Amino acid sequence: MKNAVGREIPDDILKLTGKEVFHGNCYYDGYEYKKAGPRIKCVIRSGGDKLVDSIHEVLLKCEIKDGMTLSFHHHFRDGDFIVNMVMKEVHKMGIKNITICASSLGKAHDCLVECIEDGTITNIQSSGVRGKIGRAISEGKLKGLAIMRSHGGRVRAIETGEVHVDLAFIGAPTCDDYGNCRGIGGKSNCGVLSYSVVDGDYADKVVAVTDCLVPFPNFPAHISMTKVDYVVVVDAIGDPKKIAAGAAKPTKDxxxxxxxxxxxxxxxxxxxxxxxxxxxxxxxxxxxxxxxxxxxxxxxxxxxxxxxxxxxxxxxxxxxxxxxxxxxxxxxxxxxxxxxxxxxxxxxxxxxxxxxxxxxxxxxxxxxxxxxxxxxxxxxxxxxxxxxxxxxxxxxxxxxxxxxxxxxxxxxxxxxxxxxxxxxxxxxxxxxxxxxxxxxxxxxxxxxxxxxxxxxxxxxxxxxxxxxxxxxxxxxxxxxxxxxxxxxxFEDRVVGIIEARDGTVMDVVRQVKPFVFD
Amino acid sequence: MKNAVGREIPDDILKLTGKEVFHGNCYYDGYEYKKAGPRIKCVIRSGGDKLVDSIHEVLLKCEIKDGMTLSFHHHFRDGDFIVNMVMKEVHKMGIKNITICASSLGKAHDCLVECIEDGTITNIQSSGVRGKIGRAISEGKLKGLAIMRSHGGRVRAIETGEVHVDLAFIGAPTCDDYGNCRGIGGKSNCGVLSYSVVDGDYADKVVAVTDCLVPFPNFPAHISMTKVDYVVVVDAIGDPKKIAAGAAKPTKDxxxxxxxxxxxxxxxxxxxxxxxxxxxxxxxxxxxxxxxxxxxxxxxxxxxxxxxxxxxxxxxxxxxxxxxxxxxxxxxxxxxxxxxxxxxxxxxxxxxxxxxxxxxxxxxxxxxxxxxxxxxxxxxxxxxxxxxxxxxxxxxxxxxxxxxxxxxxxxxxxxxxxxxxxxxxxxxxxxxxxxxxxxxxxxxxxxxxxxxxxxxxxxxxxxxxxxxxxxxxxxxxxxxxxxxxxxxxFEDRVVGIIEARDGTVMDVVRQVKPFVFD
Missing domain, CATH: 3.40.1080.10 (Glutaconate Coenzyme A-transferase)
Structure with a gap:
């Protein structure tokens, strides 16, 4: 079916995803829906902390299993250590069929290709993918679908319940023992934690990962302790040199x-x-x-x-x-x-x-x-x-x-x-x-x-x-x-969809045909 | 049935409310539940504002009807004008059977007794009630039940969905035309809007009422525009002299x-x-x-x-x-x-x-x-x-x-x-x-x-x-x-319940018997 920008969206993709084709920017203006709600495990007992010794242990505590959706944020950009740290452990544990729901994935995550190839990761939802992951998806290595969402569209997908995040990992430049996270301070200062706010609000289990534990209360918290189940302290959550190196120098071109x-x-x-x-x-x-x-x-x-x-x-x-x-x-x-x-x-x-x-x-x-x-x-x-x-x-x-x-x-x-x-x-x-x-x-x-x-x-x-x-x-x-x-x-096979911000299908991504000389 | 503090809770009240008796502070520690979600009406179109001319008009826009639950916060304390302003209009419109879910009600709200007596208000949920409302409830004038909740218990009740707020009114000392509310500034400065955060998060319709409209963006917002449907500008939301007069002077007693x-x-x-x-x-x-x-x-x-x-x-x-x-x-x-x-x-x-x-x-x-x-x-x-x-x-x-x-x-x-x-x-x-x-x-x-x-x-x-x-x-x-x-x-009739913070019944409030001299 053709959408409002003239792109042909295959019916089987619409059927598979339950999505509509893109109808124009304001098609959903005024639309009413009921927001999703996460499962919460209450902490009523007083005192205590939420510290857990390792990523491995926290995965066990969160009862990681095949088919779960894990979410990440990308404020550490090319310097991010969190995604690889978690997925390496998931891989080692032999967990399969994971959906990654990241605010973005980039060059820092090339090593995930191995997880894609062996079925540890079968679905990827992200603002985009660069480097080897992008190539792997375009070459048809991902068993499921890649969904490319805008930053606003990701929030929409999570709060409508279209995506349900089982486990969210929030890299926190500073964090206290009760889970109050800030994007400021520490050795991996990224300034803000804006993309992970929705993960804190809607994921069933939220894990803060920090390399700088500070005294309670780490306020004003960018992610509140009321959203965080566990805190893991690791040696380093990112490479400071690559965290804030994204911008171009003023051009002379x-x-x-x-x-x-x-x-x-x-x-x-x-x-x-x-x-x-x-x-x-x-x-x-x-x-x-x-x-x-x-x-x-x-x-x-x-x-x-x-x-x-x-x-x-x-x-x-x-x-x-x-x-x-x-x-x-x-x-x-x-x-x-x-x-x-x-x-x-x-x-x-x-x-x-x-x-x-x-x-x-x-x-x-x-x-x-x-x-x-x-x-x-x-x-x-x-x-x-x-x-x-x-x-x-x-x-x-x-x-x-x-x-x-x-x-x-x-x-x-x-x-x-x-x-x-x-x-x-x-x-x-x-x-x-x-x-x-x-x-x-x-x-x-x-x-x-x-x-x-x-x-x-x-x-x-x-x-x-x-x-x-x-x-x-x-x-x-x-x-x-x-x-x-x-x-x-392109081959016929659709390997991903480009979602409009309202969740309709703007376009599809097809597997690339190997280039052949005439 | 007797609860953990030895109070006899009538079975019919447990049946009516679906509640358990209080079992002790940590009975629900570790309990898992799914958070409620409000109904949201998306605003995708760009530009524009949310200004509505009057409380009357905003009630019409929110499709006020019999049986709805309206929520309020009490940061203006004895100087609050919002509750009366809204309920006067609801009363005038002939709406009946309203549940008031307030973070607290006090002396400022004595005039609600008329609404209680004529069935405009039939249920009250609040941290407490003072003055004439308390007396009216204790004398059996409220047709339904009064539920007294702690500040934490109110948040619990709303986020579990035990109470579903249809319309929340947030008195905002400053607000912009897109609904960013702050407790700071203006002529009715109350400092914070802490009790109303949960209302913003969980009510279907959220109305900000302000007497000080400021340029967009009124940041950092204490209640975000993303939660607010409408903004009403009125002459005064509170009496500054009574807003911050709650505390005792250092005692000489x-x-x-x-x-x-x-x-x-x-x-x-x-x-x-x-x-x-x-x-x-x-x-x-x-x-x-x-x-x-x-x-x-x-x-x-x-x-x-x-x-x-x-x-x-x-x-x-x-x-x-x-x-x-x-x-x-x-x-x-x-x-x-x-x-x-x-x-x-x-x-x-x-x-x-x-x-x-x-x-x-x-x-x-x-x-x-x-x-x-x-x-x-x-x-x-x-x-x-x-x-x-x-x-x-x-x-x-x-x-x-x-x-x-x-x-x-x-x-x-x-x-x-x-x-x-x-x-x-x-x-x-x-x-x-x-x-x-x-x-x-x-x-x-x-x-x-x-x-x-x-x-x-x-x-x-x-x-x-x-x-x-x-x-x-x-x-x-x-x-x-x-x-x-x-x-x-006391009479036998239960006019209210005192809820424990976890939603169980700590005690009941019975109608007071008119005093009779021996």
Whole structure:
């Protein structure tokens, strides 16, 4: 069955998952449902602690068994030790058929491929997968399905009960003996624990894993002791050097700086650029550069930002430090400056649910004026792909892309027209993750296309001196330079689905056919 | 059927409520259950606000109807306007058979008696009731049952689904147009919103009522926009003069000062009085005086408090200011100094659930060393009554009494031996609210009794120069002065139940017989 972005979703996948096809961003607006509830084991006795000696012992206490769903958060990014530490033990115990429900998985987790190959892990739910795991899934090694969810969509899936987490593992930079976790302090400081809040709220068993035990009460707790069953102290939960190394340095690439300047010029010519506006940007070089150039114009014109949201980096935190932004709302820290900034009294932690969940009573993304995003591919309907590489391999993550794009009044995607010799703007994307209805402007190094749905923005830009083109013109330029890209050859087998934030199917991920020379 | 504190609980009440009799504090320790979930109406569309013009309109939007359960919090105490504002409108609309589920009800709500009499309100669930409502219930005017719950017990009842709240009203000193509520700021500053956190989490519809609308985002939110359906702006949500007027001034009553001194001497001679101890005290004159005298000795001996908990007052906040306590954990502010202290970075808000809920994975009360409490009556089994006056009328509230008493390693109850001409220490209390197994020491102006269950404490006190007596001796002195009190004459009809924190029945409240002269 074809969905609202024109992707054919096989009926057997709809039947297997019980899902609907994507019907458009607001299809579920106003929908009523009953939230799920976890199983709780009461702790009424006074005193005591929840300390358990090892991961092995805590798995026994949690009565680990075949078929369980284990959840993890990704605030330690490429420096994460928790997933491997737990799964190594699960593997050793001979447990099979585990579903991993992670807020994201990355290069730190390459060694899980062994667990995928031998059936320890049979299902993966994540914002995305990179490195060897992505390749393993795309090559058909995962026995079950990979489900790629946005950050908001993950919260939705857990709170509706679509996913029931049996055991949640929360890596805590500091924790007390009763389970109060903070993202701050210790040797693996990651700033916030936003993605794991929903795990604490909905998992049956919650295990805090820390390498820095502190006196009770470790307040203000980012995850409360009231949600935590056990605390395990280990030598190290992460590699500090890799935790906050995600963000690009301010770019010197002239092409990126040019796109950043286009972006800033576009932003300031919209009606949303006024005192009290709100803003989010990604961590790409051009995005970061555009924050820096926007800050300059804000200062010149005396325009203040009411709130900045993210996935935060130094340039966003500088806005707070320089008094150009009233507050920051933080779900994740990409660099050490952002981790450090969490101490600022106007730098507030928010949960992934507060940030982006489409199934609560209103998330922060609904209040965004601007979001500046990147993409792997954009098609002529403005649909974006951020999950599958142009070679067909799973290699990216939805993150907050579909959430912020849907919420923001003005969604700007900055992409180079070509990535190497591969057209980024194209007739058809390899997979759709963010629907074109969410994307208002695409900025490339060869020109800027406004989504025809946004006549209002086109009107605003009538007298603005920027290289506007249609999206088809941009595609044609790309094709004229690099040729029309061949379609990736896929097998029939569906190895994963790309879920829309409301749980419908945006697209499927198919097994990649081994490349054969003609 | 007789329960663990020897109270006869009528079978028909057990049948009617589906409850068990109280079996002892730790009967439910380790019990597993599935948490309830509210019905949520998703807000996916971007932008917009949740503002509604009036209480009347919001009741219509929430589809108010006969038989619904409406919930309220009591942080505005005697200055609360919210309950009356909402119930006046419900009354005007002719809605009947409402259950009020309040964290507490007091003198501010006398006018609800009319709603009770005409069947608008037929059930009341509260920590306690004072003033005319208490009298109305004790006189049999409420058609259904009054259920008196501790602060922790209320959270338990809501999160287990025993009570399902249809509409929660949260009075918010400040709120933005998307429903982010804070207990801080505005003209009705109450400091914290701790009791209403569970309402936000579990009610189907949540209405924030504010008299101070502030720009989005009103962060850090004490109740998140993700829980709030509607925001109503009214002229005033409370009378600031009565909001924080609950606490007694430091007493000059020599009898209370003497009991306070006994208490301090007792505390410092226990093994729990050492660096890093934790402490909670009530708002009675003797309790407050004991905090002041304890602070003096802490300073002399260089003993620091790790954390103080409460229901907070100036003397507790002074410990923080003077650097004698590391942190304060706050559920309610009784005076303006406490409200002001919330701004201190080491003065942390906690929810009622974090504070005292017996059905989560461990509450703060479980970590208490000392709690200093008051009572209306204490029997020779150390059972306390804090809810029914010795005239048989409902006139008090459980508050956190049973929660902290159960949790603390050393629970001290300070009472005068006689209240006027009425023995406080007696063979039998008019009702049991806190079981004797929770109460370790009773301090009176005529002597101190240690609960025989606590041989360890008796041993600690062997060489301490305090006027120790048995509880029976204290009772005998009381009776020798004022005579043995007559039992209050009750009708057979049960008008309410006193719930133990785990939801079992601690005692029943019967209709009072009109007094007849012999």
């Amino acid at each position: 002239m092409r990126k700086l040019m796109m950043a300047e286009y972006c800033t010029q576009f932003v300031i010519n919209t009606p949303y650029f006024k005192d009290g506006f709100s803003y989010q940007t990604g961590v790409g070089g051009a995005s970061i550069a555009s924050t820096i150039s926007l800050a300059r114009i804000m200062k010149e014109r005396g325009v203040r930002m009411r709130f900045g949201v993210g996935g935060l980096t130094k340039p966003m935190c500088d806005l707070l430090i320089d008094g150009q932004a009233d507050v920051l709302l933080d779900t994740q820290d990409f660099d050490l400056d952002a981790v450090e900034s969490v101490k600022d009294l106007k730098h507030y932690r928010i949960s992934a649910g507060e940030y982006a969940d489409p199934f609560n009573k209103g998330a922060v993304v609904n209040k965004l004026d601007f979001v500046i995003l990147a993409a792997l591919e954009v098609d002529v309907e403005f649909n974006c792909n951020v999950v599958i590489g142009s070679d067909g391999m799973l290699a990216g993550a939805q993150g907050g892309h579909p959430d912020t794009a849907a919420g923001a009044k003005c969604t700007i995607v900055i992409v180079p027209l070509l990535q190497g010799r591969i057209p980024v703007i194209r007739t058809e994307v390899t997979a759709v993750t963010t629907p074109g209805e969410s994307v208002d402007v695409v900025i490339t190094d060869y020109g800027i296309a406004i989504n025809p749905r946004r006549r209002d923005l086109m009107q605003c830009m009538e007298k603005v001196d920027l290289p506007f083109k249609t999206i088809e013109e941009l595609r044609d330029i790309a094709y004229s330079i690099a040729g029309e890209p061949d379609r990736v050859a | 020599m009898r209370k000062l003497m009991m306070a001194e006994y208490c301090t001497q007792f505390v410092i001679n226990t093994p729990y009085f050492k660096d890093g101890f934790s402490y909670q005290t009530g708002v009675g004159g003797a309790s407050i005086a004991s905090t002041i005298s304890l602070a003096r000795i802490m300073k002399e001996r260089g003993v620091r408090m790790r954390f103080g908990v409460g229901g907070l007052t100036k003397p507790m906040c002074d410990l923080l200011i003077d650097g004698q306590a590391d942190v304060l954990l706050d559920t309610q502010d009784f005076d303006l100094d406490a409200v002001e202290s919330v701004k201190d970075l080491k003065h942390y808000r906690i929810s009622a659930g974090e504070y005292a809920d017996p059905f989560n994975k461990g509450a703060v009360v479980n970590k208490l060393d000392f709690v200093i409490l008051a009572a209306l009556e204490v029997d020779v089994e150390f059972n306390c009554n804090v809810v029914i006056g010795s005239d048989g009328m409902l006139a008090g509230a459980q508050g956190g009494h049973p929660d902290t008493a159960a949790g603390a390693k050393c629970t001290i109850v300070i009472v005068p031996l006689l209240q006027g001409r009425i023995p406080v220490i007696r063979t039998e209390v008019t009702a049991v609210t806190t079981p004797g197994e929770s109460v370790d020491v009773v301090i009176t102006d005529y002597g101190i009794a240690i609960n025989p269950r606590r041989r360890d404490l008796m041993q600690c006190m062997e060489k301490v120069d305090l006027p120790f007596k048995t509880i029976e001796e204290l009772r005998d002195i009381a009776y020798s002065i004022a005579g043995e009190p007559d039992r209050v004459a």
